[in-house]
Amino acid sequence: MAKLNTNSNAYIIIYSAVLVVIVAFLLAFVYQALKPMQDANVALDVKKQILYSLNIRNLDGAEAEAKYADVVKEEKDINGVKLYSCQVDDQQIVVVTLKGMGLWGGISGYLAIDTDDKVYGAYFNHESETAGLGAEIKDSQEWQEKFIGKKIFDADGNIALSVVKKVEDPETQVDCVTGATLTSNGVDAMIKDCLKKLKEE
Amino acid sequence: MALFSKQNKEVFTNPLNLDHPILGQVLGICSALAVTAQLKPAIVMGLAVTVITAFSNTIISIIRNTIPNRIRIVVQLVVVAALVTIVSQILKAFAYDVSVQLSVYVGLIITNCILMGRLEAFAMQNKPWPSFLDGVGNGLGYAMILVIVGAVRELLGRGSLLGFQIIPDACYDFGYVNNGMMTMPAMALILVGCVIWVHRAYFYKEK
Numbered sequence: 001m002a003k004l005n006t007n008s009n010a011y012i013i014i015y016s017a018v019l020v021v022i023v024a025f026l027l028a029f030v031y032q033a034l035k036p037m038q039d040a041n042v043a044l045d046v047k048k049q050i051l052y053s054l055n056i057r058n059l060d061g062a063e064a065e066a067k068y069a070d071v072v073k074e075e076k077d078i079n080g081v082k083l084y085s086c087q088v089d090d091q092q093i094v095v096v097t098l099k100g101m102g103l104w105g106g107i108s109g110y111l112a113i114d115t116d117d118k119v120y121g122a123y124f125n126h127e128s129e130t131a132g133l134g135a136e137i138k139d140s141q142e143w144q145e146k147f148i149g150k151k152i153f154d155a156d157g158n159i160a161l162s163v164v165k166k167v168e169d170p171e172t173q174v175d176c177v178t179g180a181t182l183t184s185n186g187v188d189a190m191i192k193d194c195l196k197k198l199k200e201e
Numbered sequence: 202m203a204l205f206s207k208q209n210k211e212v213f214t215n216p217l218n219l220d221h222p223i224l225g226q227v228l229g230i231c232s233a234l235a236v237t238a239q240l241k242p243a244i245v246m247g248l249a250v251t252v253i254t255a256f257s258n259t260i261i262s263i264i265r266n267t268i269p270n271r272i273r274i275v276v277q278l279v280v281v282a283a284l285v286t287i288v289s290q291i292l293k294a295f296a297y298d299v300s301v302q303l304s305v306y307v308g309l310i311i312t313n314c315i316l317m318g319r320l321e322a323f324a325m326q327n328k329p330w331p332s333f334l335d336g337v338g339n340g341l342g343y344a345m346i347l348v349i350v351g352a353v354r355e356l357l358g359r360g361s362l363l364g365f366q367i368i369p370d371a372c373y374d375f376g377y378v379n380n381g382m383m384t385m386p387a388m389a390l391i392l393v394g395c396v397i398w399v400h401r402a403y404f405y406k407e408k
Contacts, residue, residue: 006268006270015272026283034293038293038297042297131235131386132384
């Protein structure tokens with residue numbers, strides 16, 4: 001070993017190639033071995049988020065699983081938008097999956113709508129919005145609860161539910177997050193975009 | 202060489218006091234500010250960094266004589282990146298909510314100055330066992346600060362520790378209000394500053 005010239009080009013190339021191959025195999029193995037558990041976690045997280053949008057919070061894993069099975073009756077896919085038909089306290093609720101763009105990355109959310117076309121509850125998630133500002137769409141339960149009771153359509157049947165800086169019509173508009181105008185605009189666009197796709201059907 | 206000779210003990214205890222990575226060398230501050238809003242992610246982050254410094258130090262130390270000098274930083278990075286990815290995958294599988302809270306900061310352990318600093322300064326010159334101790338020592342030193350700052354921030358910012366409410370409801374009835382400032386990263390900087398000040402004033406002795 002000592003005689004080997006560790007600074008020759010051939011040695012460096014072989015060394016790095018071998019190292020990378022070893023690491024690649026190791027990572028592939030770990031990834032494959034842990035994937036089932038990770039998928040289960042992601043699936044449970046989606047279920048929890050749907051329950052959050054139905055204003056059912058603070059459940060741990062097993063409870064959430066049971067509650068979800070109890071509440072969610074049917075899954076549908078319309079125009080690329082996933083719908084979950086649910087029954088909460090004898091009320092028929094449809095949870096709409098939202099996907100859109102925030103300021104720094106993707107945002108997503110679940111909007112629960114009751115039979116009168118009013119918002120029953122909402123939950124938003126984000127990938128990389130600014131902590132304390134844009135991230136409030138996920139962290140602030142208070143803000144999500146502002147959506148409750150808002151009407152989706154105006155008198156003419158157009159989509160009116162929106163997130164705005166200055167609320168003019170408290171029946172359909174939600175005050176945006178202070179200091180996070182761009183993220184709020186993203187939420188606004190996401191809601192309109194996804195509801196529009198549904199309306200076309 | 203005995204496993205816990207005087208030298209090895211120093212290797213382990215120095216980073217906990219005299220050569221403390223955050224207090225003494227002021228390294229790794231960035232992630233210390235980001236993940237300390239609550240105690241639980243702070244503990245997990247501290248453990249993750251400890252595991253990664255310990256094992257990357259050991260691995261680099263084992264192969265230190267074979268590493269070509271010209272690409273040593275690349276080799277160190279590959280080893281660290283592989284370990285970080287494994288830890289991040291394990292967190293996703295076994296502690297999903299914490300891994301969501303830590304988000305990018307687990308990945309950013311790769312660029313944590315403490316790691317690179319220890320690999321370059323210690324593991325490249327020393328045998329595996331002292332390197333392992335050095336890694337654990339530095340990781341625990343880092344974790345210690347995260348836990349102190351995380352505990353103070355969660356207690357004053359949210360009135361709880363590890364998610365359990367500590368400050369009784371009666372206090373809130375008397376008008377006590379959680380300090381929202383504590384949940385902001387800026388307060389972490391001020392707290393770390395205070396910890397460094399206390400450490401310099403009472404524990405630090407010039408060599």
